[in-house]
Amino acid sequence: MCGENDSERLRAVRLFVVAYEVEHGDMAVERLDGENASYERIAESASSIPFLCDRKLVVLRGASLNKDFTEKFEEFLNSITDSTDVLLVEGKLDKRTSYYKQLQKLTDFTEFRILDAQALIRHAAEYAREQGGVLGMGDARLLIERVGLNQLNVQNEIDKLLLYNPKITRQTIELLTDRLPQSRVFDLLDAAFNGQTARMQQLYADQRAQGVEPQQIIAMLVWQLYIFALVKAAQGKSASEIAHSAKISPFVVEKAQSAMRSVSVTDLRVMISSLRELDVRSKTEGIVLDEALLYYLLSLSA
Numbered sequence: 001m002c003g004e005n006d007s008e009r010l011r012a013v014r015l016f017v018v019a020y021e022v023e024h025g026d027m028a029v030e031r032l033d034g035e036n037a038s039y040e041r042i043a044e045s046a047s048s049i050p051f052l053c054d055r056k057l058v059v060l061r062g063a064s065l066n067k068d069f070t071e072k073f074e075e076f077l078n079s080i081t082d083s084t085d086v087l088l089v090e091g092k093l094d095k096r097t098s099y100y101k102q103l104q105k106l107t108d109f110t111e112f113r114i115l116d117a118q119a120l121i122r123h124a125a126e127y128a129r130e131q132g133g134v135l136g137m138g139d140a141r142l143l144i145e146r147v148g149l150n151q152l153n154v155q156n157e158i159d160k161l162l163l164y165n166p167k168i169t170r171q172t173i174e175l176l177t178d179r180l181p182q183s184r185v186f187d188l189l190d191a192a193f194n195g196q197t198a199r200m201q202q203l204y205a206d207q208r209a210q211g212v213e214p215q216q217i218i219a220m221l222v223w224q225l226y227i228f229a230l231v232k233a234a235q236g237k238s239a240s241e242i243a244h245s246a247k248i249s250p251f252v253v254e255k256a257q258s259a260m261r262s263v264s265v266t267d268l269r270v271m272i273s274s275l276r277e278l279d280v281r282s283k284t285e286g287i288v289l290d291e292a293l294l295y296y297l298l299s300l301s302a
């Protein structure tokens with residue numbers, strides 16, 4: 001069992017182990033740290049006979065980080081006794097490695113992929129219902145826009161919101177969750193585009209008060225302008241098509257499409273060129289970067 005979806009992978013492992021213990025007893029499960037255990041210790045565990053039970057399960061986590069183990073993987077498989085089962089648990093694996101290809105070919109292989117935005121919205125609403133709460137689809141979308149696409153983090157945020165009130169609303173989401181820094185930088189640009197200079201300056205001040213350095217803000221502005229450029233280059237395509245092709249969230253694309261309606265390609269080129277020049281100057285000249293960044297944002301309002 002492997003993959004980047006920590007929430008689903010951990011859940012599947014837990015259910016598998018519990019079912020095994022129910023069938024074969026509490027003594028039937030042995031757990032090993034695959035990264036730090038020696039190959040000999042791992043092989044010994046898989047080849048030894050069960051003690052006080054008819055079968056045993058060896059749960060081996062993170063063995064992909066053990067070079068000795070991955071190089072001897074086929075030898076390890078041949079060492080497993082008929083009365084032993086082995087559950088390999090991994091996070092994200094490099095698909096180019098021979099170990100990954102062997103896992104696909106030689107094991108009962110399950111990969112838990114990250115949910116896309118729409119699937120995560122449905123999951124969030126369903127998860128809230130399973131916990132005895134209520135979360136509408138629109139509010140689930142807002143939650144994910146604010147906290148991101150990490151499923152485990154979304155579930156943790158829902159747990160927190162449900163403790164406050166079993167009915168999750170827009171008001172409680174905005175009260176009790178923190179927006180991702182990148183989302184705040186979009187708001188910064190959005191305020192600049194709409195000539196809301198006072199709001200833009202306040203948002204910038206908020207970022208600095210939270211300890212976000214000017215260089216970090218430049219990096220996030222670069223990323224946001226990259227998204228804007230993608231949207232401009234893909235005119236005529238839907239948000240889902242752009243998101244799938246660029247491997248980014250449909251939420252991000254939809255917001256960028258809205259922001260770019262009144263911005264021409266020429267204007268966007270100027271924005272990118274000016275930010276590049278600002279970045280170069282910040283590394284080669286003794287400029288006051290906070291002032292330079294605010295001047296750049298004010299120029300967008302103009």
